[in-house]
Amino acid sequence: MSISLLLLVVAVIGVAGYLAGSWRANALAGGKLSSLHSRPGYYGSFVAIWSVLPAIAIVLVWITASPIYISSAVRGGFPDEVKAEPQATQNLNYNMIGAIARGFKLLSAEERDALFKDGAAAREVLGSKGVPLAAAPTPYMLTAAEDLNRRTTASNMFVSILAVVAALAGGVFAYRSIVPKFRARNRVEGVMLVGLIVASSIAILTTIGIVASMATEAISFFNMVPAWEFFFGTTWDPRFAAAGATDSSGQFGLIPLLAGTLYIGFVAMLVAVPVGLFAAIYMSEYASRHVRSVAKPLLEVLAGIPTIVYGFFALVTVGPFLRDISAQLSGLVTGNYSSFIQAQSVLTAGFVMGIMLIPYVSSLSDDIITAVPRALRDGSLGLGATRSETIKRVILPAALPGIVGALLMTASRAVGETMIVVLAAGVAARMQLNPFEPMTTVTVKIVNQLTGDLEFTSPQTLVAFALGITLFVITLCLNIYALYIVRKYREQYE
Template sequence: MNTSILLLILALIGIASYLLGSRRAVALAGGRPSSMHSRAGYHGSYVLIWAIIPSALILGLWLVISPLIVTSSVRSGFPDEIKAQSEAQQSLSYGMVGSIARGLSLLTPDEFKQAKADPAAVRPLLGAKGVAIAGDPQPYMIEAAETLNALTTASRIGMILVVFGAAIGGAVYALRGIAPRFRARNTVEKVILGALVLASSIAILTTVGIVLSMLSEAIQFFNMVPAHEFFFGTVWDPRFAAAGSTDSSGQFGLIPLLAGTLYIGFVAMVVAVPVGLFSAIYMAEYATPRFRSVVKPLLEVLAGIPTIVYGFFALTTVGPFLRDISAQINGLATGDYSNFIQAQSVITAGFVMGIMLIPYVSSLSDDIITAVPGAMRDGSLGLGATRSETIKKVILPAALPGIVGAILMTGSRAIGETMIVVLAAGVAARLQLNPFEPMTTVTVKIVSQLTGDLEFTSPQTLVAFALGITLFAITLCLNIYALYIVRKYREQYE
């Protein structure tokens, strides 16, 4: 019985527990619901909670802990010469044992006897069953595979018995506890409150886990490379070392990457914010309902296009177009038809990224502007203000905190973009102010430093975590500053 079927059966037990608990509460009420402290639905929910939550917790813990115990037991049976090998080699051997174990479960009894008697026959037998093995299995691997299958089967049977026993036992315990004055509603609401707190804590715990994982690796990087060389360096030239080497030769200057990130993001915001905000104002305040119902969905389609498609568009259309236009302008002005805008450049990436970000600004700002109470519009127009004056003096100040939040989210999206930059701005880490030349961003270098079969022991790979935690800190500071600005304007408006 696999886990999906087990969960389905638990769900059915939960439904049955709810029905039994509700019916028992109705029976105890004797036609007088007022005699019960809680409604029948709460009593049913109470029984369901006792049937599902303990058994689900046991199932989750079993699925996490049991494989660890089984793996440890199987590896403890390896020969001494295998145990003396490195951890990577032992893991490789255990992986092969796992493949053999999956294959043995597919063999017939006669084939199983043949495989056990002749290890050389295991590989062709398993190959015929569609199970590929990297090398020739050793005799100890056959025994370890048998042990693995036996322990896995025993663990699965034990898990099923314990989980079903906990579900049925919890339901019986809860049913026996139902009484006219039993406070089932209080118990159910406490459980729901705990579930809400747990759900709201997941995002916080996930963020903390991400930060701690990046911070631990970043600290290891800064033990190899001085922090001042990273934060104030103006040259990016990591020069990959051999696998397993801790050679820190190379230059890990952050400044070129940070400058490229902010430069390309700034160009994208210059394109996205005015267009998106003006389109939101038009659709919210000037457009007819019919025009708005057609144009807004079409504009939001831009948000659903994959970023790699935007990258292709920049690489094959926008970049060559700007390059050819610059050549024509230069030719008309000087007679030299050489282009001064590169196909891969800051302006190409920023322009295409700005197009991608328009629906973020437009859709969010439109929702915020339309949420402003209509009484404020009517009051302003009633006092003699024009529609444009109403928008500038009343609507936009009222919607300013939300618009700032929309722009902030758009800026975070621009800072974290990768694919458009790779295809439209290149991967060259350069420190320059010319928007017609290529640059790159922090996210692009994070990807490039973590691409390939690498070990996280050299600064050439650990620098990706230093870049990640730096980008996280910058985004956090921008969020805090944006909250300060929002509160300041809100106080002035109020």
């Protein structure tokens, strides 16, 4: 039985348990619900929980432990000469065996028996079934694939029977526990509380896991490359050493990438902040209810556009437009129609990224401005101030801490952008102040270093984790500072 079908069966048992528990509670009440400690729905929920949770726990444990056990058992049947090979080679062989096993499921028993006689024929037949193999399988691979399928089928059958039995047993136990004074509500709410705690812990544990995984690989990188060379180096050349250098692994200077990240983010904020802030002021203070109901959703549509689409827009439209405009301006001034703005440049990437960030600035700022009490507006207008004076001298100062926090959070979003920079700013790691020339960012180089065949033993690959942990610290500091600003200067209104 597949996992999806098994979960469906467990869900059906849970629904049946809920109905049975509710019916039993109503029957025990005899039409007088006040005799029950809890409402009938709580009794039904108690039976459903006991029907579902034990089965789900068994399935989760099986999903975690079964692949490990099956892999160990299948690898134990490898020939001795295969076991003597490096672990990486054994992993590749096991992956190939897994592909063969998936292909065997598409064949009849007679076809599988025929494939054992000719590895080349097996490769051709499996390829025709949509399972391409890098090489002709050897006999032990075919045998191991059969063993893998057999063990997987037996394991699936075992966990299916065990989960269904656990669901039924749990439901029967809970059903028999129902009596009028049984505190079903307390039990159900206790389970829900634990579920909420687990859900809240997932985000924290995920963050810890991400940081730990990056930090582990980053430490390995810093064991190969001194930290001071990485953080203070001005040359990014991870594949080849600079002329006269003896280190064949190249140079890993962070400064050019960090400069490009901050420069492009700065240009993006120059575009996004005025437009987004003015849009927020208009929608919160000047726009009618009808205009606001139309303009605000249309503006926020920009936030739903994938960043790769913005990258296409920059590559196909904005970059060539700026290049052609600069060529025309250069021709009018000097007579030489050569563009001084390249299609891939800091300006192109920053401008398009700023457009992407407009809804973040406008939406957050609009919510903050709208939260300013109406009494402050009415008091200012009542004293004779105009609407513009009220906005400048009352509303914006009151909302300023929240707006500053929103801008800092938007800046952290700009720092982590990748696809727009890849297509609009290029991949050249350089240090320069001309916004019309290409630069690159930390995120782009993370993608570059983790593209292709990966071996997490060389500094060329491990440097991506050092870049990742650096970027994580930068965005974390921006977010913490934003929260600090908001909490320190937030106005308390009644």
